[in-house]
Amino acid sequence: RALVRQQSMKIGTLANNVVLPKNERNLRGLSKAEKIEMQNVEAQQSDTVNEKTIERKSEHFPFFMITISVVQIILFYSFNEYLLCLKFGYDPHRRHEIWRFITVxxxxxxxxxxxxxxxxxxxxxLFLEIVHKWKRIGTIYLASVFGGSLCLTVLSNRGYAVGASAGVMGLVFSHLATIVLNWNEMDRKFTRIFCVSLYIFYGVGKNVYAELILKDETNISHAGHFGGAIMGFLVSILVLKNFKKHPWEAKMQKICA
Known part of the structure; x- marks a missing residue:
C-alpha cells in the first residue's frame, strides 16, 4: 500500500506540473490551513474574494479515462469488429439513432x-482528470465525440465513422484551453503551446503527406477530428477550472458559450 501510495503521489505531482499554473502547484505542498491563509492573502490583494479560491484542492483518481478505455478494449476483443461497427458506429443512413453520435x-x-x-x-x-476531476473531463470527452459526429453529419454527410479519435482531439485542445484560461499564471506557456502544436501539426502533416503526396487513401474522418477539436476547446473554456479569473477570460467564456 505504501508503494502504491508513493507512486500515486508521484503521478499526481507530475499531473500538477503538466496542467497547473506555477502558483497553484506551490499550494499543493502546503497544509490546508496554510493554503487557506495564502489564498486569502492573494484574494485580499486582488480585492476579490472567491469561495472557490479557498477550497481544498486535492488530486483525484482518473477513473473516467481508465474506465472508458477498459470498456473500449473489452468490447473490441469480445465481439466481432464488424458487429461493433454495425451496432455502435456512425451511419449516415441512421442519423435518427442519436445514440450513435456517442457510441461511435x-x-x-x-x-x-x-x-x-x-x-x-x-x-x-489522465493528467487533466487528476487535476480537474472526472466530471469536467468526462463532459469534455463526450462532448468532443458528439461534436465530431455532428461535424461529420454536416461536412461529410455520406461518410461512415468509428473510433474515439474525436474525443482524443478534444483532449488535445483541452490542454490548449487550459493554457489559454490560465495565460497570466501559466509558466513555460510557449513551451506548452509548442508541444501541443507539434502534436497537431504532426497529425495533420502526416495525413496530408499520405493523401496528397503518396496518394494513399487513409480512411480518416477529417471532419470528425475537426469537430472534436473545436467542441473540445469550446467546452473546455467553459468547464475547466479557471484558477484566477480576469475580465477578458469571462468575455471569452461568454463568446464560447
Whole structure:
C-alpha cells in the first residue's frame, strides 16, 4: 500500500506540473490551513474574494479515462469488429439513432486504431482528470465525440465513422484551453503551446503527406477530428477550472458559450 501510495503521489505531482499554473502547484505542498491563509492573502490583494479560491484542492483518481478505455478494449476483443461497427458506429443512413453520435467511440476498425486512441487518450486525459476531476473531463470527452459526429453529419454527410479519435482531439485542445484560461499564471506557456502544436501539426502533416503526396487513401474522418477539436476547446473554456479569473477570460467564456 505504501508503494502504491508513493507512486500515486508521484503521478499526481507530475499531473500538477503538466496542467497547473506555477502558483497553484506551490499550494499543493502546503497544509490546508496554510493554503487557506495564502489564498486569502492573494484574494485580499486582488480585492476579490472567491469561495472557490479557498477550497481544498486535492488530486483525484482518473477513473473516467481508465474506465472508458477498459470498456473500449473489452468490447473490441469480445465481439466481432464488424458487429461493433454495425451496432455502435456512425451511419449516415441512421442519423435518427442519436445514440450513435456517442457510441461511435466504442467501436474501432483495427488493433492499431484501438490502441492508438486508447494510448493517446490515457496520455492526454489522465493528467487533466487528476487535476480537474472526472466530471469536467468526462463532459469534455463526450462532448468532443458528439461534436465530431455532428461535424461529420454536416461536412461529410455520406461518410461512415468509428473510433474515439474525436474525443482524443478534444483532449488535445483541452490542454490548449487550459493554457489559454490560465495565460497570466501559466509558466513555460510557449513551451506548452509548442508541444501541443507539434502534436497537431504532426497529425495533420502526416495525413496530408499520405493523401496528397503518396496518394494513399487513409480512411480518416477529417471532419470528425475537426469537430472534436473545436467542441473540445469550446467546452473546455467553459468547464475547466479557471484558477484566477480576469475580465477578458469571462468575455471569452461568454463568446464560447
Amino acid at each position: 467511440m466504442l467501436a474501432h476498425g483495427s488493433y492499431v486504431h484501438l490502441w492508438g486512441n486508447v494510448t493517446m487518450q490515457l496520455f492526454l486525459g
